Amino acid sequence: MSSINWTRDAAAHLLRRAGFGGTPAEIDALYAKGLEGAVSSLVDYEAIDVSAYETALAAKNYNTSTNRGLTQWFLDRMAFSPRPLEEKMTYFWNLHWTSGISKVRGVTLMLNQNKTQRQYALAKFDDLVVKISQDPAMLVWLDNWLSQAAKPNENYARELMELFTLGVDSGYTQSDVTAVSRALTGWTLTPRSYTQADNYNGATFQDIAAIHDNGSKTILGQTGNWSGYDAINIILGWADAKGTKSGRYLGAKLWTYFSSTYPSDFLVEQIGAVYDSKGHSVREVVRAIFLSPEFYEAHTRKTWVRSPVEYAVASVRMLEGTTDFGTAVNSLSGMGQVLFNPEDAKGWDWGTSWMNTGTLFARASLSNTLSTNRGNNGTRFDPNKLLAGKDASTADKVVDILADRLNITDVTPNVRAGWIAYMNANDDGSRGNWTNTAANVDKKVRGVVHLMLTSPAFHLA
Amino acid sequence: MPISRRDFLLRTAGFVSVSAMVPRWAVAGAKMFEESVGAEAAGRTLVVLELMGGNDGLNTVIPYTDPVYPQVRSRIGIPQASAIPLDGKLGLNPVMTGIKALWDKNRVALIENVGYPNSSLSHFTSRDIWHTADPALAQRRGWLGRWADAAIGNDDNPLACAAISQSLPRSLLADNVSVPSFVNIASYTYSTDGAYPGDRNNQVNTFLLESSDQYEIENTVSEVTGLGTAAISSSTILQSVSNGYVAGGQYPAGSLGAGLLLIAQIINANVGARILYVTYGGFDNHANEDADHDDLVRTVSDGVKAFFDDLDAHGKAKDVLLMMWSEFGRRVQDNASKGTDHGTAAPHFVVGDAVKPGIYGGPPNLTSLDSNGNLKIENDFRSYYGTILSDWLKADANAILGAWPNLGFINEAF
Numbered sequence: 017m018s019s020i021n022w023t024r025d026a027a028a029h030l031l032r033r034a035g036f037g038g039t040p041a042e043i044d045a046l047y048a049k050g051l052e053g054a055v056s057s058l059v060d061y062e063a064i065d066v067s068a069y070e071t072a073l074a075a076k077n078y079n080t081s082t083n084r085g086l087t088q089w090f091l092d093r094m095a096f097s098p099r100p101l102e103e104k105m106t107y108f109w110n111l112h113w114t115s116g117i118s119k120v121r122g123v124t125l126m127l128n129q130n131k132t133q134r135q136y137a138l139a140k141f142d143d144l145v146v147k148i149s150q151d152p153a154m155l156v157w158l159d160n161w162l163s164q165a166a167k168p169n170e171n172y173a174r175e176l177m178e179l180f181t182l183g184v185d186s187g188y189t190q191s192d193v194t195a196v197s198r199a200l201t202g203w204t205l206t207p208r209s210y211t212q213a214d215n216y217n218g219a220t221f222q223d224i225a226a227i228h229d230n231g232s233k234t235i236l237g238q239t240g241n242w243s244g245y246d247a248i249n250i251i252l253g254w255a256d257a258k259g260t261k262s263g264r265y266l267g268a269k270l271w272t273y274f275s276s277t278y279p280s281d282f283l284v285e286q287i288g289a290v291y292d293s294k295g296h297s298v299r300e301v302v303r304a305i306f307l308s309p310e311f312y313e314a315h316t317r318k319t320w321v322r323s324p325v326e327y328a329v330a331s332v333r334m335l336e337g338t339t340d341f342g343t344a345v346n347s348l349s350g351m352g353q354v355l356f357n358p359e360d361a362k363g364w365d366w367g368t369s370w371m372n373t374g375t376l377f378a379r380a381s382l383s384n385t386l387s388t389n390r391g392n393n394g395t396r397f398d399p400n401k402l403l404a405g406k407d408a409s410t411a412d413k414v415v416d417i418l419a420d421r422l423n424i425t426d427v428t429p430n431v432r433a434g435w436i437a438y439m440n441a442n443d444d445g446s447r448g449n450w451t452n453t454a455a456n457v458d459k460k461v462r463g464v465v466h467l468m469l470t471s472p473a474f475h476l477a
Numbered sequence: 478m479p480i481s482r483r484d485f486l487l488r489t490a491g492f493v494s495v496s497a498m499v500p501r502w503a504v505a506g507a508k509m510f511e512e513s514v515g516a517e518a519a520g521r522t523l524v525v526l527e528l529m530g531g532n533d534g535l536n537t538v539i540p541y542t543d544p545v546y547p548q549v550r551s552r553i554g555i556p557q558a559s560a561i562p563l564d565g566k567l568g569l570n571p572v573m574t575g576i577k578a579l580w581d582k583n584r585v586a587l588i589e590n591v592g593y594p595n596s597s598l599s600h601f602t603s604r605d606i607w608h609t610a611d612p613a614l615a616q617r618r619g620w621l622g623r624w625a626d627a628a629i630g631n632d633d634n635p636l637a638c639a640a641i642s643q644s645l646p647r648s649l650l651a652d653n654v655s656v657p658s659f660v661n662i663a664s665y666t667y668s669t670d671g672a673y674p675g676d677r678n679n680q681v682n683t684f685l686l687e688s689s690d691q692y693e694i695e696n697t698v699s700e701v702t703g704l705g706t707a708a709i710s711s712s713t714i715l716q717s718v719s720n721g722y723v724a725g726g727q728y729p730a731g732s733l734g735a736g737l738l739l740i741a742q743i744i745n746a747n748v749g750a751r752i753l754y755v756t757y758g759g760f761d762n763h764a765n766e767d768a769d770h771d772d773l774v775r776t777v778s779d780g781v782k783a784f785f786d787d788l789d790a791h792g793k794a795k796d797v798l799l800m801m802w803s804e805f806g807r808r809v810q811d812n813a814s815k816g817t818d819h820g821t822a823a824p825h826f827v828v829g830d831a832v833k834p835g836i837y838g839g840p841p842n843l844t845s846l847d848s849n850g851n852l853k854i855e856n857d858f859r860s861y862y863g864t865i866l867s868d869w870l871k872a873d874a875n876a877i878l879g880a881w882p883n884l885g886f887i888n889e890a891f
Binding site for chain 1 (some may be wrong): 484491529530567580598599600601602642643644645655656657658659660661664665666667669670671672673675676678679682683684687688690696701702704705707710712758761763765811812813814816818819845848849
């Protein structure tokens, strides 16, 4: 096993993956902690006081009774919370098993689901599975609230195994799906007249024995009069000679999320073994990932395609910009990710499926607003702040300062030369000579930041 | 009407006004265009309409004389007397008057009981199988992507294939053909600083440079680099397709109507589009299907009718074939929450002047079900695809899909 070469670049990589990227000062601070200290500072985040941030967030008065306000509120947390991994994990669970507002309709239910995902973000996996299986938004989204002993609804039971805990190829059968759906009957909402109640927001979880199927059920080979809790225990405990299937499934997904590579079978088994030996602790699985040499290998770096949400958050965070995320919310649809409203239970595919010509232009539209908004409201950054105290006397020096800030110094000399040429170019395309004047900063520094944010290098984290 | 090279260059040059920006792709695209319009079937367009979520075939095409139907659909069944008869046994959901009007003009083929062996009841596995036409899921590329690589892989036409979709449908994933995806043309352009319009060309040129350069970053994802070039190329053409367009059909409100209208505009712009793909979601009706499903199939039916009315008004219908698919049908027996769970076989429509009208297969047998209570497959989906590949696109279907029986629903001599 190779050892980890802890460098400033490794710290920047860790902060891009465990969070949403950092400023130069944040990267310096993380690097100074050393590997184990850096990982602990991210993973054991309860030690970080968030009260000042929570106060500041509350003062922004995002209207979380609307999907727009809820989205702004979550984006703000991702960009500005002092606990980056808490939000990165909450976002993972949002991608893993979000519900969709188009069907749930109650925005408060979506807000509460997000809070549950944050509260249990690094908890024992079993606890989160129970909480989400009883979560009102999920009960609506995948219909379990309507399921009854007579002719149960299979929707949640299937996705619980296929998408959330085991994987489609893990070996369960249609009869297991039916049996789990029977075990989950009775996990429903009160009031039962959910669709009219309180603008869809008032529903809470209720376990109603009268509509639970009390018959004998066989789930993954075990027969009994199983409840929903029993079904979840059986699913999460289902094991073969290599350990639990849920540990390998969740471990592989977390590995892919953080490292952006598909893990080898050997690595998956190692992660699964952590899950099994640490009582299904998600925290310990995540810690093991960040301490594994493979996570830091060169081929894992700059390969994660930023999702639209990450793109919106990272760009403003790394530029130390200011925003109410109104423009980001407007742009999410075009970028292909309306937060809290995926098209189906699987949520969005990751990776290159985010990128096509249409979503690229939508990213450029958001970037253009961030780069060129010169007003005092909305999404914006201050080019002078980024250059303050630095030698920004020539185009190539400015390009290097900005590329370092955005963690994209690894572009080819040709691209770097292109950015410098852009800064020096006159409107007719002829070569000029950029000098550091207020007018030139306003035009070309904003312009080159826009180009950097829309270059392939910045779509990758 | 084909456009000339000069028109093509004028059309593309309208977007970026400096001569440096009539680059190699525009010249290559024009060359491609003139060569391809003479080739066999090269003027033909295939429109693919994907119904996402698993459309309930039994509430779309009703076995209106089968006494079992009202029993298994006691909660959500369509009243059999209300079905619009297509023949003595099968009838359309009564909201589908648009499809019926096309049927009456001999423009509809209905393929019954389509699916694949050992159906996965997973949306996502099933969708991947349909996209790749490979139940073993060993293919990375989509079935239409494989067609595109073989048929037009060297053409460099930025709009040979396009998806009216937020994401690229895997059916169109190809190695050598870049497929633009968009839902709205007005915003389909590279934004630059409005305060300095004179700097725009510098920005666009630099964007093209940074997008096409090979990055040194190890393992950098190839789908991310190079994308900007394809985006600018297709944007340049698309910016003009809706100019002055007068729709010849009454499109339904919503995303499907807007998408089909956009497809009609692209077809009428004569830019050499071969595959145009549009998705429409909402069909996963596990609950309250009685309230939701009619609106979905009405929108599909009205949308397709409007689309062909529009093509007729522009004299384009003979160049277009539209096919529909959905990842599976639904369970025969409805559930207690007034919905249906995941099923298997389903009927699919093919619309155009080139079809041999009629019903192929069926009616579905509601009593001879598999062990999960689902319909048995009669027509393999690769036969469905293959018939379209070989008889509409004039392609070698065997090379793309393997050997599957031709279902004969396309008039080869058309």
